[in-house]
Amino acid sequence: MEMTLRWYGSKHDSVTLEQIRQIPGVTGVITTLYDSMPGEAWSEEDIAAMIAEVEAAGLHVSGIESVNIHDAIKIGLPERETYIDNYITTLERLGKAGIHMVCYNFMPVFDWTRTELARRRPDGSTVLAYTQEAVDAIKPEEMFASIGKDTNGFVMPGWEPERMARVKELFAMYRDVDDEKLFANLKYFLERIMPVCDKYDINMAIHPDDPAWSVFGLPRIIINKKNILRMMEMVDNPHNGVTFCSGSYGTNLENDLPDMIRSLKGRIHFAHVRNLKFNSPTDFEEAAHLSSDGTFDMYEIMKALYEIGFDGPIRPDHGRMIWGEVAMPGYGLYDRALGAAYLNGLWEAIVKSEERK
Ligand SMILES: [Mn+2]
Numbered sequence: 001m002e003m004t005l006r007w008y009g010s011k012h013d014s015v016t017l018e019q020i021r022q023i024p025g026v027t028g029v030i031t032t033l034y035d036s037m038p039g040e041a042w043s044e045e046d047i048a049a050m051i052a053e054v055e056a057a058g059l060h061v062s063g064i065e066s067v068n069i070h071d072a073i074k075i076g077l078p079e080r081e082t083y084i085d086n087y088i089t090t091l092e093r094l095g096k097a098g099i100h101m102v103c104y105n106f107m108p109v110f111d112w113t114r115t116e117l118a119r120r121r122p123d124g125s126t127v128l129a130y131t132q133e134a135v136d137a138i139k140p141e142e143m144f145a146s147i148g149k150d151t152n153g154f155v156m157p158g159w160e161p162e163r164m165a166r167v168k169e170l171f172a173m174y175r176d177v178d179d180e181k182l183f184a185n186l187k188y189f190l191e192r193i194m195p196v197c198d199k200y201d202i203n204m205a206i207h208p209d210d211p212a213w214s215v216f217g218l219p220r221i222i223i224n225k226k227n228i229l230r231m232m233e234m235v236d237n238p239h240n241g242v243t244f245c246s247g248s249y250g251t252n253l254e255n256d257l258p259d260m261i262r263s264l265k266g267r268i269h270f271a272h273v274r275n276l277k278f279n280s281p282t283d284f285e286e287a288a289h290l291s292s293d294g295t296f297d298m299y300e301i302m303k304a305l306y307e308i309g310f311d312g313p314i315r316p317d318h319g320r321m322i323w324g325e326v327a328m329p330g331y332g333l334y335d336r337a338l339g340a341a342y343l344n345g346l347w348e349a350i351v352k353s354e355e356r357k
Pocket residue numbers: 207245247248272317
């Protein structure tokens with residue numbers, strides 16, 4: 001595996017490439033063209049500039065998170081053809097530029113959903129948190145306003161103000177899309193893009209829905225082992241794979257994370273590894289990465305990745321806000337650096353103990 005950190009580009013991120021370069025064991029970044037809109041074909045010049053900037057800092061681009069999917073593709077509108085053609089052009093240009101992993105998601109309307117961006121934990125750190133009770137008490141169009149004040153001035157991916165202004169309209173567009181329709185639209189999209197993925201060896205890595213259940217009545221399909229295996233089988237190509245995100249699948253305590261990892265051997269192309277602390281099955285907060293700070297056994301998660309021969313990029317995920325840092329919630333430097341060091345430590349111990357058996 002290769003340890004990486006997500007980076008939003010010098011225009012948007014409070015964390016610099018120079019800082020990332022100094023985290024022990026981090027050799028790559030996961031980034032995107034943050035100013036691009038879903039449905040656009042990325043230009044060769046923009047891709048080359050992104051790669052050059054990262055490489056000038058002594059790092060490399062280990063993959064893209066994300067190339068976003070236009071709503072017309074998820075809804076299955078006739079104009080999806082144009083947007084899929086553009087997506088294929090983007091993949092082709094990424095492949096030619098030497099990028100072989102693309103993360104994406106297939107969530108309607110909202111990307112990840114949290115009800116608090118700065119819940120205080122006993123140690124004084126602040127973290128992203130979720131309670132079902134808070135979601136049940138609010139209308140979707142009020143969601144952004146309720147958390148928007150806690151973004152520390154950063155634009156949160158998936159929660160862009162322009163998009164949130166259209167929430168009611170988006171809900172209307174998805175009115176006739178249920179789980180089966182969403183599965184069918186995902187299958188159609190994947191079948192169209194697999195030839196270019198085969199040609200340029202691009203691993204597509206779908207990110208799970210977060211939380212891993214229906215929110216505001218919207219369909220959610222990438223939520224559990226049964227559905228993800230269905231997705232692997234419906235387009236049975238090794239380039240059709242997943243981002244294994246422990247913090248997203250882990251929102252549902254019925255998901256056995258190490259077991260899910262083992263069932264996806266050969267199809268996990270990217271890993272997000274983080275911990276959650278559950279206060280009840282419907283109230284959780286994003287704890288430090290360390291097992292003892294949360295609910296998951298992080299050793300077992302890393303061991304399962306080792307056992308299936310995982311060799312893709314991995315990254316720590318949302319970090320706590322600590323030591324007075326002001327950054328995009330979940331994406332500061334300090335706690336993610338601690339997370340990377342911890343995951344690297346677990347990995348080294350697993351590799352050495354297995355090799356010396
Ligand atoms: Mn994730």
